[in-house]
Amino acid sequence: MKHWRPLIVLGTAQFLMVLDTSVMNVSISQLVEDFHTEVTTIQAVITLYALVMAAFMMIGGRLGDILGRRRLFVLGLVVYGIGSALTALAPTVWVLALGWSVIEGLGAALVLPAMAALVAESYHGRERAVAYGVIGGLAGAGIAVGPLLGGWVTTYLSWRLVFAGEVVVVAAILCFHRVVAESVRADPRPRLDVVGAALSAAGLGLGVLGVLQSSSWGWVQPRNPPFTVLGFAPTLFVISAGAVVLALFVHWERRRDAHGADPLVHLPLLSRPPLRSGLMTLLSQNLILLGLFFTIPLYLQVVQGFDAFQTGLRLLPVSITMLVTSMGAARLGRVMGPRRVVRLALVTLAAAIVWLLATIEPVIDDAQFAGAMALLGVGMGLLASQLGNVVQSSADEQERSEVGGLQFTAQNLGSALGTALIGSLLIGAxxxxxxxxxxxxxxxxxxxxxxxxxxxxxxxxxxxxxxxxxxxxxxxxxxxxxxxxxxxxxxxxxDGLKTAILATGGITLAGFLVTTHLPTARTGRPKHPESEDAADAPGPVR
Incomplete structure (x- = not known):
């Protein structure tokens, strides 16, 4: 690597946004206490953050093509910094939701697709492979550092200082953003598909809202909903409405494509089996990870009574092994092929979940719990080492922003569904x-x-x-x-915790169904014609 400065700037942004989510997950109990609210409310705040990113990530990818990727990267950081400042000063849980879930979520939706594309523009050949590997490692470092740093600051100082510190880091990145180069686009820039953007955001929002509220509304029999539909709980009707809106979105995109207009997403991209399989596996990965990272802190903080720092210490094994495995297992894909590595990861995750179930007892066995967490991190690290590569290898240079938007949409939709669905199952059980x-x-x-x-x-x-x-x-x-x-x-x-964790085990086993079209070749090179650089570039981990 001859030019490290762009990678330092882009990697710091990646690290910051992964750190952010990790901190919030270990601060659940303190947030409940500070805002005099309930766990389900903080669950909604965490879910909303991931949902906003999922809903607007494709829009962010398209805006990168319209406004320029570096300009969008800077704009997203400014929005993210404003959200961090508001979060640090939040007097109520609703202001917390506005600052963190909405404004920071929008900022991240602008930054992340632009960052993925700027890495590809700044580096080529072997340097690009190294650059994506470093970005992935920094994401793993954020997962590793987040629970411990966030737990320590939350316990001994205040969680607000984490978000105040983010404002400082954002300002530092902005001071050096010009070291990131951006190639000049010769072809005409596309227009934003406003109708498609509205339909995609509304469809995803309604679907996740229904899953999130199922714990209080009930799935079929009404529990405590604001209204009923023909005597039934509104949950399935809201989810169905989301599905209908998404079907309208698909119809609208196909219509625009047929008329030669710029769609929000070129749907033929999803006809590429490696890309489609990679996106579905990414969604499953984050559903499992965020479902567990919502459930396990509840066990440690609410049942065991640990503070945020003690919780962070007990989550450290999963963070460390995930970081080490994700950085070291990229070569394994070249020997075994991505499909075999991903399936090995799912088997490892299933074993870790079975082990974890055995540790959910009134008095925690720290040694057994640490072992289960370490094995969980190995499984997650194996997944993280392959999936970004599969997705990014399915795109050529002109498609990188759009595919980056799809990648982070899948990841954050999985995060939103993980927190909402597993949280709902936990309360119901x-x-x-x-x-x-x-x-x-x-x-x-x-x-x-x-x-x-x-x-x-x-x-x-x-x-x-x-x-x-x-x-x-x-x-x-x-x-x-x-x-x-x-x-x-x-x-x-x-019993509720074990049911929720068991559900993540079921999702893990179901994950085998979407791995069929993952590449078996050495670097996951898909059959779609593309540049050699793209085939060798492992993507960032979120």
């Missing part, structure tokens, strides 16, 4: 298990069972058992029944 434990507990009177059933109709929350004990005492229950209700809730917590 908690409610069912708590109901069962209360009904079967011989220490509880019929009156107590009746009071508990009424309370459950209003919705159940994932809270520390001390809060359940206090609520039972305020209800005037005798001490023996207070203990019985608290014990039933504690058992239901573990």
């Amino acid at each position: 908690l409610a069912n298990a708590f109901t069962t434990h209360v009904e079967q507990n011989p220490s509880l009177s019929d009156e107590t069972r009746h009071q508990t059933a009424i309370a459950l109709e209003a919705g159940v929350k994932f809270v520390p058992t001390d809060q359940v004990r206090s609520a039972a005492e305020r209800a005037g229950l005798p001490p023996s029944e207070v203990d019985a209700v608290t014990d039933s809730y504690a058992s239901a917590q573990l």
Whole structure:
């Protein structure tokens, strides 16, 4: 590598945005306390962040072609910095959602596709392969450093300082952005497909909203929805509306393409089997990862009572092994082929999830838990080492922004669905298990069972058992029944957590179905004609 300066600027941006999400995941309990809110509210904030990125990532990729990739990179960083500043000063959870989920999410949707394309423009041949490898390693470093750094700052200082520090880092990147070169485009720049952008954002938004709200609305039988549809919960109707809007989006894109207008996405890209399979596997990867990274901190913080720093320490094994494996396993794909490496990764993930299930107990076994986390990181690292390469290798130079937008859309849609779906399953399993434990507990009177059933109709929350004990005492229950209700809730917590983690295991096994068209060749070179540079360039990890 003769020219490191562009890579330092672009890599710092990648590191910053991965760090951001890692910090938020280990600060859940502190955010609940600071804003006097509930876990489900913070779940919604985290999901909204990933959803905003997923909804606008394709738009960001197209805007890079229209406005220029470096200009969009700078604009996205400015938006991201404004969001970070607002998040650091947020007085309420709604301002937190505006600053972090919406404004930072929009900034990231502009920065990431432009960054992927600028790496390809700045480096060629073997240098490009090294550059993408460094970008991927920095993403892994963000995952590794985020929980520990965020946990320490949250526990001993304030989580707000992390976002204040991001503003400083963004300002530093902006000071040196001119070291990143951008080639001059000779062909006419496309126009933004405004209707397609609106349809894609609305369709994705409705789909994820339905999944997210299923924990409070119910899937079929209404639990506590704002309205019902023919007596049923609105969840499936909202998800179906999202599917209809996305179908309209596909029809609109095909129509524009047929009339020679610029679509938001060239749908024929998705007819390339390696690209399609790579995108689906990326979605599955982030669904599993973010589902687990939402569930596991709840176990550590709410059930075990660890603070953010102690949580970060226990997540460190997965971060370290993911970083090391993702940086070292790229060569493995050249020997085994991407498809075999990805399938090996899925087998490793399934084994890690089974091991993790065995560690979800009232008293944590730190050694067993660390082993499961380390194995989980190996599986994730194997996936991360191959999928970016497969996706980026399916594009030629003119398609890099668009394919980068598709790549990060798949990743962030997986993140949004992971937090929403696994969180919903967790709350639903908690409610069912708590109901069962209360009904079967011989220490509880019929009156107590009746009071508990009424309370459950209003919705159940994932809270520390001390809060359940206090609520039972305020209800005037005798001490023996207070203990019985608290014990039933504690058992239901573990049942809910195991159900949610088991669901990620099911998604892992289902992931084998989308690996069929992953390349078996040495560098994942697809059959679609493309430049030699593209075939050798591993993509960034998010």
